[in-house]
Amino acid sequence: MPPETTFYMILAFAAYLGLLGAYVGSLFWRRTSLKRDSEALREMQAELERKP
Amino acid sequence: MKSLTWLNVAAAALLAVSLALVWFAAPLEASMGAVQKIFYFHVAAAWVGMVGFLITFIVGIIYLIRPNPKLDWLGAATAEVGLLLSIITTVTGSIWARPAWNTWWTWDVRLTTYTIAILIYVGYLFLRGAIEDPTRRARFAAVYGVVGFISVPLTFLSIRLWQSIHPAVIGTATPTSQGGFDMAPIMALIVILAQVTTVLVFAALTASRYRLLELQDQVDAQRALALQAESDLPSHSPATASVAK
Numbered sequence: 001m002p003p004e005t006t007f008y009m010i011l012a013f014a015a016y017l018g019l020l021g022a023y024v025g026s027l028f029w030r031r032t033s034l035k036r037d038s039e040a041l042r043e044m045q046a047e048l049e050r051k052p
Numbered sequence: 053m054k055s056l057t058w059l060n061v062a063a064a065a066l067l068a069v070s071l072a073l074v075w076f077a078a079p080l081e082a083s084m085g086a087v088q089k090i091f092y093f094h095v096a097a098a099w100v101g102m103v104g105f106l107i108t109f110i111v112g113i114i115y116l117i118r119p120n121p122k123l124d125w126l127g128a129a130t131a132e133v134g135l136l137l138s139i140i141t142t143v144t145g146s147i148w149a150r151p152a153w154n155t156w157w158t159w160d161v162r163l164t165t166y167t168i169a170i171l172i173y174v175g176y177l178f179l180r181g182a183i184e185d186p187t188r189r190a191r192f193a194a195v196y197g198v199v200g201f202i203s204v205p206l207t208f209l210s211i212r213l214w215q216s217i218h219p220a221v222i223g224t225a226t227p228t229s230q231g232g233f234d235m236a237p238i239m240a241l242i243v244i245l246a247q248v249t250t251v252l253v254f255a256a257l258t259a260s261r262y263r264l265l266e267l268q269d270q271v272d273a274q275r276a277l278a279l280q281a282e283s284d285l286p287s288h289s290p291a292t293a294s295v296a297k
Contacts, residue, residue, distance in 0.1 A: 002080045005087035005151045012090040012147040013071070016097075016140055020253070023136050027260050034267050041274040048281045 056259050063249075063256035070242070070249040078242050090148045092242060096250035098141040104134025104254060105173065105204045112197035115190060121269065124190035127197050128180060129261035133254055135173040142166060153217065162218035165210040169203035176200060186272070 074092045081088035107130040115123040145163075146156050157163065176196050183189035211220045235243070 002082055002085035003151070005085040008147050008151050009086040009089050012087070012094075012144045013075075015143045015147060016093055019136065019140050019143065023133075023257065027257075027264060030264055031267070034264065034271050038267075038271050038274060041271065041278050044278050045274070045281060048278070 056256075056263060059252075059256045059259055063252045066245075066249045066252055070245050073242050073245065078239060079236055084152060087148055087151050090144050092246040093250065094141055094144045094148065095243075096247045097137040097144070100247075100250045100254045101134045101137030101141060102204050102208065104130040104137065104258070105169075105201055108134065108176075108197040109201035109204075112194035112201075115194040116198070119187070119190065121186065121190065124186075124193065125262050125265040125269075126258075127193060128265055129258045131173055131176050131197060132261055133257045135170065135177070136257070137250070137254065138166070138170050138173070142170065158217070160218055161210045161214045161216045162207065165203065165207040169207050172200040172203050186269070 070092075074089050078089055078092070080086060108127045111123045111127040111130070115127065142163075149158070150156050176193065179196055180189055180193050183192060210216065211218050
């Protein structure tokens with residue numbers, strides 16, 4: 001009869017998916033932030049070009 | 053961009069299938085019980101993470117011979133994803149150790165050398181974050197990635213060179229090490245699938261991170277252009293200062 005270690009298995013898979021999910025989330029967050037910066041800079045560039 | 057989306061979808065789908073097979077189809081190991089199922093992804097994360105550091109090492113050498121920003125981005129992406137997989141390995145290993153060794157952590161030679169390797173690659177990311185100039189950053193990171201790689205073979209060989217309680221599956225050299233490939237066919241099949249899944253997850257995350265570094269480079273170029281245009285104006289506009297770093 002194998003020992004009862006299901007709790008540790010669940011804990012390990014939660015940690016695995018949690019760390020993976022946090023990294024994917026950080027990629028999304030960094031992408032959104034870069035897109036926002038890029039848009040702001042594009043608008044600024046256009047504004048500067050309009051100035052006499 | 054479309055191929056990256058497909059790669060991400062394929063990695064997520066294969067991860068879901070592998071997890072379901074590990075959870076529902078893999079048999080219970082006799083001496084450890086359910087906690088042994090951690091090994092399917094723990095082992096895969098460990099070696100794929102080390103391959104990530106190996107790629108950082110190789111592209112670092114190539115960069116120092118023929119500088120190219122694309123090599124720098126690849127080195128940075130593989131180091132970051134390699135670090136993520138190494139942290140996953142450490143955390144899942146620690147959770148396995150609690151019922152198996154009756155402790156969450158011990159300063160065993162494998163665990164110690166692996167922790168040092170992780171800290172070295174945390175340092176790599178700090179170094180990159182600390183240098184503004186992209187060419188200087190790439191050169192310093194390449195040198196660091198080459199020198200820091202020493203920690204990886206040291207970690208791999210540690211349990212073969214010194215006494216360790218950590219299992220050695222490949223090339224059991226010390227009498228205290230345990231391990232082997234004796235497993236049921238279904239277990240062997242799921243082990244192989246978990247390795248393939250982790251490689252695909254690594255590829256998807258590395259490609260996504262690489263794309264982000266490419267985007268960062270474009271934004272930096274835009275920022276430089278905006279600052280240049282602003283300095284060409286007769287009077288200073290406070291608007292640009294808020295977006296400029």
